[in-house]
Amino acid sequence: MQRRVILGTGGTIAGRSDRQGDNVGYVAGEVRVEDLMARIPALSDMSLEVEQVDQIDSKDMHFGLWKRLAERVAHHLAREDVAGLVITHGTDTLEETAYFLEKVLRPNKPVVLTCAMRPSTALVPDGPQNLLDAVNVAGCVDLSGVVVVCAGMVHRAEHVVKVHSYRVDAFDSGDAGPVACVEEGEVRWFHSSRRGSAYAAGGTALLEQVLSADALPRVDIVTSHADTDGGLVRALLAASAVDAAHLPRGLVVAATGNGTVHRDLEAALREAQLRGVRVIRSTRCARGRVIPDAKNPLRDSAGLSPVKARLALALDLLSE
Ligand code: SIN
Numbered sequence: 001m002q003r004r005v006i007l008g009t010g011g012t013i014a015g016r017s018d019r020q021g022d023n024v025g026y027v028a029g030e031v032r033v034e035d036l037m038a039r040i041p042a043l044s045d046m047s048l049e050v051e052q053v054d055q056i057d058s059k060d061m062h063f064g065l066w067k068r069l070a071e072r073v074a075h076h077l078a079r080e081d082v083a084g085l086v087i088t089h090g091t092d093t094l095e096e097t098a099y100f101l102e103k104v105l106r107p108n109k110p111v112v113l114t115c116a117m118r119p120s121t122a123l124v125p126d127g128p129q130n131l132l133d134a135v136n137v138a139g140c141v142d143l144s145g146v147v148v149v150c151a152g153m154v155h156r157a158e159h160v161v162k163v164h165s166y167r168v169d170a171f172d173s174g175d176a177g178p179v180a181c182v183e184e185g186e187v188r189w190f191h192s193s194r195r196g197s198a199y200a201a202g203g204t205a206l207l208e209q210v211l212s213a214d215a216l217p218r219v220d221i222v223t224s225h226a227d228t229d230g231g232l233v234r235a236l237l238a239a240s241a242v243d244a245a246h247l248p249r250g251l252v253v254a255a256t257g258n259g260t261v262h263r264d265l266e267a268a269l270r271e272a273q274l275r276g277v278r279v280i281r282s283t284r285c286a287r288g289r290v291i292p293d294a295k296n297p298l299r300d301s302a303g304l305s306p307v308k309a310r311l312a313l314a315l316d317l318l319s320e
Pocket residue numbers: 010011012013028056057058059089090091092093115116117
């Protein structure tokens with residue numbers, strides 16, 4: 001039987017409240033991952049290995065922890081006896097970590113992120129079922145790449161987005177849809193291809209660049225909305241005239257609709273572009289993408305949401 005490795009990072013799945021049944025007044029990242037696993041009898045006869053990488057509320061996710069996680073995942077992926085990995089994670093930035101690991105590691109085995117919307121002390125915690133489902137998905141021999149398992153559905157890292165602030169089925173894959181569901185431990189695939197890109201085993205050049213960097217190149221997100229005046233971007237440009245460290249290397253604009261930007265914000269973004277800042281247009285719409293338009297001087301995000309476009313641009317800048 002091939003081994004699966006479970007890496008704990010915290011989140012609501014590891015959350016605890018003094019008042020049983022309190023679904024909001026709890027502290028995330030309190031319960032160790034082996035204690036969560038001990039509550040799931042079906043895991044007891046599986047070949048599992050556990051590592052507590054951190055215990056955080058994922059709203060506080062940072063590059064240092066991403067680096068540590070990438071290093072630990074790369075280490076276990078390279079082991080012949082390991083079939084796949086599960087990472088327990090908070091829901092709030094889970095899609096960013098999933099996308100980061102996919103881009104940097106290009107795993108040739110399943111790397112499955114899972115989570116919960118209810119703390120471990122809830123009347124009906126959703127974490128145990130999600131964790132069990134994730135372990136089953138991590139055992140799929142013909143699956144490669146990073147996926148997210150939540151509420152019985154399997155989502156690809158590239159498409160997954162947190163769409164609900166409270167419900168247990170908090171994730172969606174937009175127009176692409178989920179790739180599979182998990183039913184009584186069986187994974188039912190909706191598509192024939194279970195592979196990510198043509199991934200090579202082991203580390204990539206990008207992984208080495210990430211591991212030797214102190215920080216990602218700075219990329220900020222601004223939103224286009226009614227009545228904006230581009231003041232935030234202009235403030236950044238003014239501050240950077242005094243201290244160049246304030247100038248971001250890139251800006252992602254969460255644009256309206258099909259990538260349209262308020263004219264005053266657009267003027268400020270064009271000024272930033274002239275100062276060498278890379279500007280990318282994503283959409284603030286919950287679904288759909290910015291349709292590519294070669295004539296637009298602000299490049300589109302190739303279908304990525306604002307937070308993933310931010311990461312993609314930062315990693316591009318790092319590897320230049
Ligand atoms: C977190 O993201 O760590 C807290 C919220 C959650 O997991 O739902």
